[in-house]
Amino acid sequence: MSSEYFRTKFEELEAIGDSATRGRYFDYFVGLLFNQLPNVDVVIGREMATGEIDVFVSCLDAPDWLHRLVGDATLLENKWREKPTGTDDISVFHDKVSMATASCKVCYFVSVGGFTSERNIGAAQLIQSKSNPKMVGWEREDIEEMIREGSPEPLLRSHVM
Numbered sequence: 001m002s003s004e005y006f007r008t009k010f011e012e013l014e015a016i017g018d019s020a021t022r023g024r025y026f027d028y029f030v031g032l033l034f035n036q037l038p039n040v041d042v043v044i045g046r047e048m049a050t051g052e053i054d055v056f057v058s059c060l061d062a063p064d065w066l067h068r069l070v071g072d073a074t075l076l077e078n079k080w081r082e083k084p085t086g087t088d089d090i091s092v093f094h095d096k097v098s099m100a101t102a103s104c105k106v107c108y109f110v111s112v113g114g115f116t117s118e119r120n121i122g123a124a125q126l127i128q129s130k131s132n133p134k135m136v137g138w139e140r141e142d143i144e145e146m147i148r149e150g151s152p153e154p155l156l157r158s159h160v161m
Contacts, residue, residue, distance in 0.1 A: 001036065003150040010147055019080070026080045027054045030110055030143075034076070036151040038063055050096040054078045058102075069156060071133070073102035078110045085111040090126045094135055104133045106159075114139045 009029055016022040027044050035042045039061040046056040055076035059067050077093040079085050090109060097107045115123035115137055127137040136159055146152045 001032070001150060003148050006033065006147040006150060010143070013080075023078070023080050026078050026112075030076060030078050031055045033146050033152050037066060037153060040066070048096070048100055050099040053096065053100070056102070066156070069106060069159075071103045071105035073104050074106055074108065075100065075102070075104055076108045076110060080112045082113055084114040084116045085109070085123050086116050087121065087123050087126050090115075090123045090130070090135070094130050097133055097135075106134045106136060108136050108138060110138045110143065112140050112143065 006029075009032075013022055013025055013029060016025065031042045031044045034040065034055060034057050037057075041058040041060075043056040043058075044054070046053045053075045055078065057070075057074045057076070058072070059070055059074065060072055075097050077089070079089065093107070093109055097104055109127065115127065117124040119125075124137065127135050138155070142155055145155055149155070
């Protein structure tokens with residue numbers, strides 16, 4: 001799909017007043033962006049023993065670079081709030097991913113409002129400390145980059161370096 005398609009859909013998301021509705025559609029939007037990657041299977045709202053995962057991306061048949069980067073699957077949590085995401089949301093999501101049965105090396109937390117950043121205790125700092133799997137935080141600017149590219153591939157590749 002074209003970057004113009006994603007730009008239009010993102011603008012439509014911004015116009016939705018009800019936060020619960022916007023959040024649900026945002027999950028599908030992020031899933032659709034990830035569906036632009038070759039040979040992946042994307043599931044929205046997958047129920048797992050550890051709770052619901054907003055976006056589950058199976059990478060078993062994905063290109064070698066992607067499989068090496070994220071493992072058999074990658075999982076995404078999406079938040080569209082005015083306020084930055086705090087440490088509680090980061091911890092809950094990482095716990096879900098850590099206990100998931102899928103072999104996941106890297107998971108992604110997408111927060112349109114960004115992340116709290118407080119000396120040694122903010123969400124931005126907590127994300128950097130997470131391992132097994134590693135966690136990457138994406139903010140509005142990162143979403144806009146995926147929209148411009150029509151895919152998350154360049155952004156995914158940039159986190160390798």
